[in-house]
Amino acid sequence: MLRFDNRLVRELPGDADTRNHPRQVTGAAWSPVAPTPVVAPQLIAWSREMANTLDLGERELTSPEWLAALSGNGVLPGMATYATCYGGHQFGSWARQLGDGRAIFLGEAVNRAGQRFELQLKGAGPTPYSRRADGRAVLRSSIREFLCSEAMHHLGVPTTRALALLTTGEAVVRDMFYDGNPVAEPGAIVCRVAPSFTRFGHFELPASRGDEALLRQMIQFTIDRDFPEILGDPGERLVQWFGEVCERTARLVVHWMRVGFVHGVMNTDNMSILGLTIDYGPYGWVDNFDPAWTPNTTDAQGRRYCFARQPQIARWNLERLAEALGRVAPDTEALKAGLERFNETYSQEFQRSFAAKFGFAAWHEDDAPLVEEAFDLLHRAEIDMTLFFRRLADVDPRSPDITALAEAFYDANKQADYLPTLEAWLQRWAGRVTSDGEPDNTRRKRMNTVNPVYVLRNYLAQQAIDRAEQGDPSMIHELLEVVRRPYDEQPGAESFAQKRPDWARHKPGCSMLSCSS
Numbered sequence: 001m002l003r004f005d006n007r008l009v010r011e012l013p014g015d016a017d018t019r020n021h022p023r024q025v026t027g028a029a030w031s032p033v034a035p036t037p038v039v040a041p042q043l044i045a046w047s048r049e050m051a052n053t054l055d056l057g058e059r060e061l062t063s064p065e066w067l068a069a070l071s072g073n074g075v076l077p078g079m080a081t082y083a084t085c086y087g088g089h090q091f092g093s094w095a096r097q098l099g100d101g102r103a104i105f106l107g108e109a110v111n112r113a114g115q116r117f118e119l120q121l122k123g124a125g126p127t128p129y130s131r132r133a134d135g136r137a138v139l140r141s142s143i144r145e146f147l148c149s150e151a152m153h154h155l156g157v158p159t160t161r162a163l164a165l166l167t168t169g170e171a172v173v174r175d176m177f178y179d180g181n182p183v184a185e186p187g188a189i190v191c192r193v194a195p196s197f198t199r200f201g202h203f204e205l206p207a208s209r210g211d212e213a214l215l216r217q218m219i220q221f222t223i224d225r226d227f228p229e230i231l232g233d234p235g236e237r238l239v240q241w242f243g244e245v246c247e248r249t250a251r252l253v254v255h256w257m258r259v260g261f262v263h264g265v266m267n268t269d270n271m272s273i274l275g276l277t278i279d280y281g282p283y284g285w286v287d288n289f290d291p292a293w294t295p296n297t298t299d300a301q302g303r304r305y306c307f308a309r310q311p312q313i314a315r316w317n318l319e320r321l322a323e324a325l326g327r328v329a330p331d332t333e334a335l336k337a338g339l340e341r342f343n344e345t346y347s348q349e350f351q352r353s354f355a356a357k358f359g360f361a362a363w364h365e366d367d368a369p370l371v372e373e374a375f376d377l378l379h380r381a382e383i384d385m386t387l388f389f390r391r392l393a394d395v396d397p398r399s400p401d402i403t404a405l406a407e408a409f410y411d412a413n414k415q416a417d418y419l420p421t422l423e424a425w426l427q428r429w430a431g432r433v434t435s436d437g438e439p440d441n442t443r444r445k446r447m448n449t450v451n452p453v454y455v456l457r458n459y460l461a462q463q464a465i466d467r468a469e470q471g472d473p474s475m476i477h478e479l480l481e482v483v484r485r486p487y488d489e490q491p492g493a494e495s496f497a498q499k500r501p502d503w504a505r506h507k508p509g510c511s512m513l514s515c516s517s
């Protein structure tokens with residue numbers, strides 16, 4: 001039996017109002033709320049690895065008791081159900097109170113190894129933070145969160161996890177294109193898991209309200225529970241902790257750039273204090289390398305959250321967090337040092353990561369032009385990012401030619417146009433890797449540990465969704481299996497490693513995604 005030890009509700013002030021109605025919640029970090037039961041829950045997928053981490057075997061996880069807990073139809077002994085209160089900057093503007101509008105905690109589980117995990121049901125009904133929305137989630141967005149959070153984990157990218165995906169047997173009405181055509185879609189719930197779901201917005205909201213007592217409590221609780229290695233007096237701890245958040249955020253964004261992931265909604269309420277990828281909404285994977293690409297249709301005009309802007313936005317978000325913490329920090333200058341740590345870590349990690357991707361033994365100061373030219377070429381010649389890096393390992397530096405890279409092109413004309421430029425670049429690349437004096441195999445192996453074969457391409461997830469909506473969840477299972485070993489060529493899984501087919505270029509769900517979920 002999984003043990004629960006619910007520190008958050010024990011140590012942070014809760015809302016005295018126990019009714020479930022939308023409201024502003026002040027002076028409290030959380031509100032008690034029970035999930036709303038559903039008519040016909042069905043477990044359609046679950047993560048073996050996450051279940052193992054929680055010491056849950058298949059028998060236990062698929063038992064009627066767990067099925068009830070995962071669908072919001074019951075709770076297990078020791079669980080506590082609540083929603084937390086936070087705010088956020090959305091698309092650059094302060095959005096005031098947001099909160100867990102459709103996420104309900106099941107409490108904090110402690111596994112046999114003593115590791116602590118918060119469990120949350122996403123889509124289990126309204127909470128005091130739901131405003132006018134229904135607290136539910138549709139199957140398509142739940143499949144996307146379930147699969148992608150597990151895929152990211154296996155890619156080595158810090159992320160919240162998914163334990164289980166359930167359909168509810170109930171319909172959820174959504175106007176996917178915001179064009180006045182609401183449609184009834186199948187409802188679903190994801191049970192997601194992380195050591196902490198705390199966001200930047202958890203600190204911004206009490207700061208914006210001038211509630212310094214609650215802000216101090218939030219800070220102390222977060223450091224005590226989630227950063228126990230940070231010691232010292234409260235002022236020192238705050239500064240050290242903020243520096244650590246900056247560093248983790250920098251590492252996270254480097255990972256996103258490395259694998260070609262675009263979060264799509266980097267609002268401060270979607271930024272994890274642990275530096276995890278959190279809140280999988282209209283995210284997407286870069287197919288043809290395009291720095292300005294955004295999967296989010298709501299962001300198509302401003303492109304605030306496009307691929308190349310992610311580092312800059314992460315820094316902007318950290319500045320908003322620093323402002324909030326500055327209300328109670330004895331030394332606001334020291335917080336600026338934390339922001340510097342973001343820039344330093346970002347450039348260090350970026351260099352380390354991209355040196356590995358390009359096959360350099362280490363980053364040299366004069367590697368920047370070669371790398372920049374590759375980005376420019378990938379962009380202008382419309383080359384698939386994942387295929388390019390994976391295939392680059394197979395180019396022979398003694399006689400570099402584009403044979404290995406040919407299938408990474410999307411457009412035959414552009415391929416022909418850019419052939420001479422690419423060949424010239426490959427010559428220089430060959431010279432660069434040869435100068436390391438490493439055996440080819442050593443280099444190739446290292447490249448293959450950072451350049452995945454399989455990412456959760458947008459069109460693949462959409463195919464799994466289309467089939468699941470027709471009642472066949474098998475492709476969810478197939479994809480989950482493939483993304484478990486993203487760096488290994490898997491015989492029989494070749495179709496999951498291919499570039500986006502033409503039909504998917506402009507298809508909703510494949511190239512553009514709605515926030516409606």
Ligand code: AMP
Binds near residue numbers: 098100103133281517
């Ligand atoms: P997101 O854009 O998904 O990060 O959500 C922003 C805010 O809207 C968060 O406070 C969510 O909890 C809330 N929210 C989004 N969708 C729903 C929904 N269907 N029901 C209730 N709250 C929602």
Ligand code: MG
Binds near residue numbers: 269270279
């Ligand atoms: Mg969110």
